[in-house]
Amino acid sequence: MTQPILELIDVEKSFGSNHVLRGVNIDVAPGHSLVILGGSGSGKSVMLKNALGLMTPDSGKILFDGDDVTYDQGKEREAMRARIGMLFQSGALFDSLTVWENVAFRLLNAEKMKRSEAKERAIETLKKVRLGASVADLYPAEISGGMQKRVALARAIITKPDLIFFDEPTTGLDPITADAINDLIIEQVKALGAASISITHDMASARKIADEIAMLFEGKIIWRGPASDIDHSGNDHVDQFVHGRADGPIQPSI
Amino acid sequence: MSDASTSKSGGFPNPLGWIGRAAIGLFAEIGRLIIYSGKVIGSALSPPWNLTQIWKQMIAIGFYSLPVVGLSAVFIGAALALNIYTGGNRFGAEQFVPNIVVLGITRELGATITGLMLAGRVTAGIAAEIGAMKVTEQIDALKTLSANPFRYLYAPRFLAACLTLPLLVLVADIIGVMGGWLVSVYGLDFDSTTYLRNTIDFMTTEDVMVGLIKAVVFGAVIAIMGCYQGSLSKAGATGVGRAATLSMVGAAVLVLATNYIMSTLFVNIGL
Numbered sequence A: 001m002t003q004p005i006l007e008l009i010d011v012e013k014s015f016g017s018n019h020v021l022r023g024v025n026i027d028v029a030p031g032h033s034l035v036i037l038g039g040s041g042s043g044k045s046v047m048l049k050n051a052l053g054l055m056t057p058d059s060g061k062i063l064f065d066g067d068d069v070t071y072d073q074g075k076e077r078e079a080m081r082a083r084i085g086m087l088f089q090s091g092a093l094f095d096s097l098t099v100w101e102n103v104a105f106r107l108l109n110a111e112k113m114k115r116s117e118a119k120e121r122a123i124e125t126l127k128k129v130r131l132g133a134s135v136a137d138l139y140p141a142e143i144s145g146g147m148q149k150r151v152a153l154a155r156a157i158i159t160k161p162d163l164i165f166f167d168e169p170t171t172g173l174d175p176i177t178a179d180a181i182n183d184l185i186i187e188q189v190k191a192l193g194a195a196s197i198s199i200t201h202d203m204a205s206a207r208k209i210a211d212e213i214a215m216l217f218e219g220k221i222i223w224r225g226p227a228s229d230i231d232h233s234g235n236d237h238v239d240q241f242v243h244g245r246a247d248g249p250i251q252p253s254i
Numbered sequence B: 001m002s003d004a005s006t007s008k009s010g011g012f013p014n015p016l017g018w019i020g021r022a023a024i025g026l027f028a029e030i031g032r033l034i035i036y037s038g039k040v041i042g043s044a045l046s047p048p049w050n051l052t053q054i055w056k057q058m059i060a061i062g063f064y065s066l067p068v069v070g071l072s073a074v075f076i077g078a079a080l081a082l083n084i085y086t087g088g089n090r091f092g093a094e095q096f097v098p099n100i101v102v103l104g105i106t107r108e109l110g111a112t113i114t115g116l117m118l119a120g121r122v123t124a125g126i127a128a129e130i131g132a133m134k135v136t137e138q139i140d141a142l143k144t145l146s147a148n149p150f151r152y153l154y155a156p157r158f159l160a161a162c163l164t165l166p167l168l169v170l171v172a173d174i175i176g177v178m179g180g181w182l183v184s185v186y187g188l189d190f191d192s193t194t195y196l197r198n199t200i201d202f203m204t205t206e207d208v209m210v211g212l213i214k215a216v217v218f219g220a221v222i223a224i225m226g227c228y229q230g231s232l233s234k235a236g237a238t239g240v241g242r243a244a245t246l247s248m249v250g251a252a253v254l255v256l257a258t259n260y261i262m263s264t265l266f267v268n269i270g271l
């Protein structure tokens, strides 16, 4: 087997008495697309933030391209992040900057590219997510939610990362827009040859994006398999999730 | 944490436990604030500087605070003159009004009143802005895009506040003295020329400098408290609102506390 681009080994993370991650083991191979399912509040976002170094695990290890990056700081951390793109659950566009400045943020700041050149690159990338040059000078608050997701996607792919995280890229969108975003994600990830980890609780998205699917439940990965196996996983939790039933081993968190 | 001690004593809160926890919590908080301040100051003092951001912040902090600072200063100066006149009157010393007004404004009130007004206007604004960025994951996004929030967000606000506050205090000094002059000339029958001459003769560079040095420190307090509370903000509108309130109260208290410490220091070294 090839060396995984990212590997989480026994990662644990608690907030006070809230034991969110209880030993997560997962890996993704270069160029592969992994989708992680899990209920609201099951710790999917926390898992991604640990992988990115935005949170430090209480115990366990995170390997990026074979290197232990769990406690990296400064230059090593930057080097890793330069190779990763992230699409946040809330989009997280900077509302004080225009659309193109958002997209080109890394080029302008970390890479000190000239503004004119960076803007050109930003507009080029916006085109890839089917946004015209006319939105480049607008502010995030002036465009729709679906467009914001596209801008966030453009920001995540502009530096051609090796690994991209998608935290619920389609929640809050209507089914048609969601489908368009899914298509864009697949298209762009394929074009880059990047690996991706996507979080979702939308089964339609999961089927569409995934090479492999894994399920996070009670702080652990309880099932993992090829996307084609999702309908006959032999796992009650997965079955319940796939069919969206309220009764079963998973208790709704209300 | 909190439920452990209540359950042990059978549902009644244990007062000693509560005091102990509060004290430990306070020291831990002070420790965190000091470490945070160190990081902000460290980033602010090392190049390269983000001049665009600093300039934007200077306009936001300084220019738009002019009306509130000017208004507060004119009223404080006027009230000060009136009170000194009333007090001085009791032992025939009312001619010292201009001297004491200019001393009080330049050494103490110009800076304090500016610091307090900005603790409201600017600190709360910074905390709300940073807090909103925190809860919408923009701070996390900055980090993933290899921009250090200390360099990109906090240091420019810190520098802008430290550079702008002295300018605002100069304005407050001038307008404050003018407030005293207005009341004295139009309300208390002072001669305008004599009043101004006494003011200028009595005013010293040291007194003005004392106010300006205080202003730099207040600038630091105001920016750091805003950024600190904002960056700790909990999710939701209430979280951001709470951060703004906490930052404002903290900054106001710290302005008065550091003011007293600095006043003591300056008196002791003969400034």
Ligand SMILES: Nc1ncnc2c1ncn2[C@@H]1O[C@H](COP(=O)(O)OP(=O)(O)OP(=O)(O)O)[C@@H](O)[C@H]1O
Pocket: A015, A018, A020, A038, A039, A040, A041, A042, A043, A044, A045, A046, A047, A089
């Ligand atoms: N910074 C934090 N401090 C304290 N608790 C946190 C923090 N971040 C997340 N949590 C807690 O961790 C748990 C998991 O949160 P997380 O955001 O990972 O859920 P999720 O699986 O992404 O859910 P959703 O699908 O709703 O986004 C929640 O109980 C949440 O309250």
Ligand SMILES: [Mg+2]
Pocket: A044, A045, A046, A089, A167
């Ligand atoms: Mg989440």
